[in-house]
Amino acid sequence: xxxxxxxxxxxxxxxxxxxxxxxxxxxxxxxxxxxxxxxxxxxxxxxxxxxxxxxxxxxxxxxxxxx
Numbered sequence: 654x655x656x657x658x659x660x661x662x663x664x665x666x667x668x669x670x671x672x673x674x675x676x677x678x679x680x681x682x683x684x685x686x687x688x689x690x691x692x693x694x695x696x697x698x699x700x701x702x703x704x705x706x707x708x709x710x711x712x713x714x715x716x717x718x719x720x
Contacts, residue, residue: 661690663698670698 661669669690 659689663694666690666694667698670695670702674702
């Protein structure tokens with residue numbers, strides 16, 4: 654039987670993108686998912702994650718250089 658596919662929440666997409674960035678998502682978690690992930694949500698989550706990562710690195714560098 655085919656399962657009903659529902660759209661993933663943005664938080665679920667963020668968790669998926671973060672797991673993909675770190676590389677820790679298990680295959681069984683991927684196969685168990687019964688939700689559709691919208692490509693626009695993945696792009697938005699990835700861009701937000703990249704910006705936060707860059708801002709974190711810049712903050713660390715400023716703290717280290719200032720001392």
